[in-house]
Amino acid sequence: MRERKPALHQMTLLEPFRALFYAPFYLAESLGAFARQGVAVRLETAGTTDAACAKLLAGEADLAWSGPMRPLLLRATTPDCTLKSFCAVVMRDPFLLMGGAPRPGFRLEDLPGLRLGLVSEVPTPVWCLRGDLAARGMDWSALTTATDGSMAENAERVAEGALDLAQVFEPFACRVEDAGGAVWHAQASRGHTAYTAFYATEAGIAAKRAPLMAMIRAMAEALDVIRTAPAGEVAERIAPRFPDVPSSHRVRAIARYQALGLWDAGPAFPQEAFDRLGAAMLASGVIPHVPPFEDCVDNTIVQDAIA
Numbered sequence: 001m002r003e004r005k006p007a008l009h010q011m012t013l014l015e016p017f018r019a020l021f022y023a024p025f026y027l028a029e030s031l032g033a034f035a036r037q038g039v040a041v042r043l044e045t046a047g048t049t050d051a052a053c054a055k056l057l058a059g060e061a062d063l064a065w066s067g068p069m070r071p072l073l074l075r076a077t078t079p080d081c082t083l084k085s086f087c088a089v090v091m092r093d094p095f096l097l098m099g100g101a102p103r104p105g106f107r108l109e110d111l112p113g114l115r116l117g118l119v120s121e122v123p124t125p126v127w128c129l130r131g132d133l134a135a136r137g138m139d140w141s142a143l144t145t146a147t148d149g150s151m152a153e154n155a156e157r158v159a160e161g162a163l164d165l166a167q168v169f170e171p172f173a174c175r176v177e178d179a180g181g182a183v184w185h186a187q188a189s190r191g192h193t194a195y196t197a198f199y200a201t202e203a204g205i206a207a208k209r210a211p212l213m214a215m216i217r218a219m220a221e222a223l224d225v226i227r228t229a230p231a232g233e234v235a236e237r238i239a240p241r242f243p244d245v246p247s248s249h250r251v252r253a254i255a256r257y258q259a260l261g262l263w264d265a266g267p268a269f270p271q272e273a274f275d276r277l278g279a280a281m282l283a284s285g286v287i288p289h290v291p292p293f294e295d296c297v298d299n300t301i302v303q304d305a306i307a
Contacts, residue, residue: 008040009211014056014064016049017121020170020245020253021094022196023238024222024263025065030237031225033218039211049122053083056200062208063215065089067124068194068269071296072278076287082202086298087216088266089223090196091273093187094257095125098176099165100158106184108132112142117154117166120147123286124195124277125167125187131280132190155179170253171245177252188260192273193280197266197297205298213305220267220306227263231255267306269297 015022028034034041044061046052052064074081097116099106111133119125130140146154146163152175154166159179168176173183187193198215205212226234235250242250257263265273271293278290 008035008038009208009214010040010042011063011208011211011215012042012044012061013215014044014046014052014061016046016052016064016066018045018241019094020238020242020250021090021257021262022065023234023254023257024089024219024226026238026241027226027234028218028222030240031222033221034215036221037214037218039214039218041215056204057083062204063198063200063212065196065198067122067277068197068199068274068296069124069127069277069281071199072194072274072281072291073287075291075296076289083199083296084202084205084298085194085197085199085269085296086205086212086301087198087219088194088196088269088273088302089198089219090262091192091194091265091270092260092262093125093128093190093193093195094169094262095119095128095167095187096169096173096183097165097167097185097187098155098158098173098181099184100161100163100176100179100181102182103184108136108185109138111138113144114164115144115146115162117146117149117157117163119151119167120149121151125169127284127286128187128190128193128277128280129167130284131276132187134283135279170256171249173256174249174252186260188262191276192265192270194269194273194277197269205301209301213301216267216302216305223263223266226254226258231258268302269299271297 068085071083151168157163231254
């Protein structure tokens with residue numbers, strides 16, 4: 001009689017939206033890492049970061065991935081919030097300032113007087129840029145910014161000359177380059193910044209601790225691979241999740257993010273990444289104070305998972 005394999009833990013995971021900088025999650029799926037750890041993951045796309053949080057809090061999923069800004073923001077403004085981040089995956093800023101033509105030597109101090117298209121889809125990259133300027137003693141109100149366009153629209157406006165530069169992630173940066181533009185500044189250069197991790201409620205973490213630890217081990221495997229594998233190999237593995245992105249853009253995007261060290265930290269959560277995000281949010285005026293790291297982040301489950 002054939003030995004019956006134990007049933008896999010069924011887990012529902014929410015992604016806020018599809019993005020190339022989330023590559024380690026799709027890579028873990030492609031590698032079969034979740035299944036090897038005994039977990040069957042059902043991935044659902046929420047559509048926005050707010051929708052993912054709402055669905056999680058409504059009990060429609062076991063966990064989500066998104067910015068650690070979510071527990072940080074809610075812990076600072078909502079006393080009864082029980083969300084916690086764990087399993088660091090993206091600990092550098094994936095956003096790039098793209099200009100319409102190469103500009104060697106560009107500095108953030110050069111931004112006043114330029115027409116800058118800001119990301120409108122999500123708030124964190126703007127908060128982080130505001131934090132960068134505040135750290136340099138610069139006045140945000142001195143900038144000329146456009147906030148009414150999507151990243152796709154702003155990429156086109158840069159190519160047309162309607163904007164001097166735009167804040168985008170991949171593959172929109174590749175589109176600007178294809179039109180003759182270039183990277184003027186990589187926000188990843190500021191250092192570790194908490195950008196993407198799993199998160200769940202404290203009750204959810206306690207109730208599903210074993211399968212969550214299995215998922216952390218799967219992500220540790222994916223992170224090990226993405227740090228060393230050729231960009232083309234990673235790009236090919238995640239291709240089914242990006243049918244509308246040209247292969248050349250996928251490869252170029254993964255290679256760029258690897259070179260920027262986007263995935264060089266984790267799955268343990270570095271406190272400096274949390275502190276840098278908290279400082280940016282405080283400088284942007286979106287939180288009254290930075291909550292304690294231990295309130296917002298559960299590193300114990302990661303330590304137990306990969307011990």
